[in-house]
Amino acid sequence: MTTAPPRTAAALDAADPLAHFRERFAGAESELVYFDGNSLGRPVAATADRLAAFVRDEWGGRLIRGWDERWMDLPTTLGDDLARICLGAAPGQTAVGDSTTVWLYKLVRAAVDHVARTEPGRTEIVIDTDNFPTDRYVAEGIAAERGLSLRWIEVDTSTGVTADQLREAVGERTALVVLNHVAYRSAWLADAPELTRIAHDAGALVLWDLCHSAGAVPTALDAWDVDLAVGCTYKYLNGGPGSPAFGYVSARLQGELTQPIQGWMGHADPFRMGPGYTPAAGIRRFISGTPPILGMVAMQAMLELVEEAGLEAIRAKSVALTSYAVELADAMLPEVTLASPRDPAQRGGHVTLHHERMREVTARLWEQDVIPDYRDPGGLRIGLSPLSTSYDEVERGVAAVAEALR
Structure with missing residues (x-):
């Protein structure tokens, strides 16, 4: 030094x-x-006043009417705000709710199941050894569930996945590549557009974990042709402990993927309470359960600051x-x-x-x-x-x- x-x-x-x-x-x-x-x-x-006003005026004043008036749409309207301000994504592709782990499970599982239907010879998930633990654990679990194998990229813990490493790892058996945009340990900033292109050239889908970049490092998910992405909101988006995560699904894939956690909020008509599941159109089909509205309220104040700055x-x-x-x-x-x-x-x-x-x-x-x-x-x-x-x-x-x- x-x-x-x-x-x-x-x-x-x-x-x-x-x-x-x-x-x-x-x-x-x-x-x-x-x-x-x-x-x-x-x-x-400002979050303290915002939460107090929510408790007093919306939760306390409107009660169950709040769902019809605003809360039901908040996962997607807030998702669109997040996409515009931080993600470089057009509306209708991002939803807020669930945890990062749940979003990872839903999107990884949906991706590999789609590939299994369309190209059954693709039986590998490519992931690196220094990927965030949740990502690795979810990938291991899904591989075991679906009879897939994991192809590990060995990386230096002071850097991250390079183009040459990914090029060597992907091939005709690759179904999905799971990568961190910013490495949690070293802060290595991956070349997302180049790595996405390499995965696509090999015929694979790619999922980006944006937990350590959303709100601090600009992304351009649409321009980079990203397939799928997840991220949390309690780091640089200051939503508070346990605030809900987000998922991004490219519009070109939304009608092709079947999300595996079929909950009532992702139904085409949630209040019909019918005997079978019919997925909603667009990104809403990737919502599962009742969204955590309080955590979303806290996140809005920070998104406004990010947009202002x-x-x-x-x-x-x-x-x-x-x-x-x-x-x-x-x-x-x-x-x-x-x-x-x-x-x-x-x-x-x-x-x-x-x-x-x-x-x-x-x-x-x-x-x-x-x-x-x-x-x-x-x-x-x-x-x-x-x-x-x-x-x-x-x-x-x-x-x-x-x-x-x-």
Whole structure:
């Protein structure tokens, strides 16, 4: 690592065009250093009033009428807002509800079942060894259920899947490729359009996990010709603990896929209560049970901030914050190894620093109101949510890491 003197946090904060957004988050005024915005985002301050108004006026005032008046359509109307603001997707392809795990199960299972009907010789799911655990576990379970095999791409935990690796893994037996847009451990930013093209050239479908990019890294799902995508809303979309996930299904596939969890909310006429299941048209057929309205209400406040700031500006701030964290680590942590890409164009919204004592360091920091998180092997992860994080916070946090290591 180099030892060039870092720039000053005060100068960076003074020049930051998004600095004023920080005051719109609950708790941001405290001295606590929050380095875990890529696991759970701070609440938008306006969310408290929004939830109170919902309880008082909609839930308390309208009661069951709320379903007819707004709630029934909220999974798709909010999905369209999310698609427009963050995903680069046209309306009618995104729905909010369920957890990421449930969305993964529904879409992976729907994809491989569709391929089994149309091309029965395609019996492999391609996935990498450092994919997020839920993705791997769901893929393993579905492979066992459907008599499929998994083809594993071995990746370096400080990087991610490359075009050459994927090109070597896919072939005439590949049904589906499951990839993370931003690697949860290293923050490796995958070349989504190129990897999607490689999967399609091999005749396979591709599903992208956007959990560590939605709201922080721009995507262009339609332009990239993505088939399927899932993501959560409690990280950079600040929906709160357990807020509902989202699923994206390209319009060209919606009539071809049969979703495996047939619930009443995905029925063409939910209140008919008929004897058989008839799927709704479009993205609504991928909804299963009653949507979690309270979690959606909390998420709306952050989506409004993202739209106000602009996702490209948020990405620029994210790059600047992570680059500053790397710069400070170079200067203040000579004993630490960077376990994320040094090139910001290949890095998402967090930075991972490696040292064999980082598990103990993380525990010590939490006692001091400095909150990173830990990922094996020896990785202290610094997650920087652009609208709620200041450069001063980054400087104080990295200084605390240095002190804890000493």
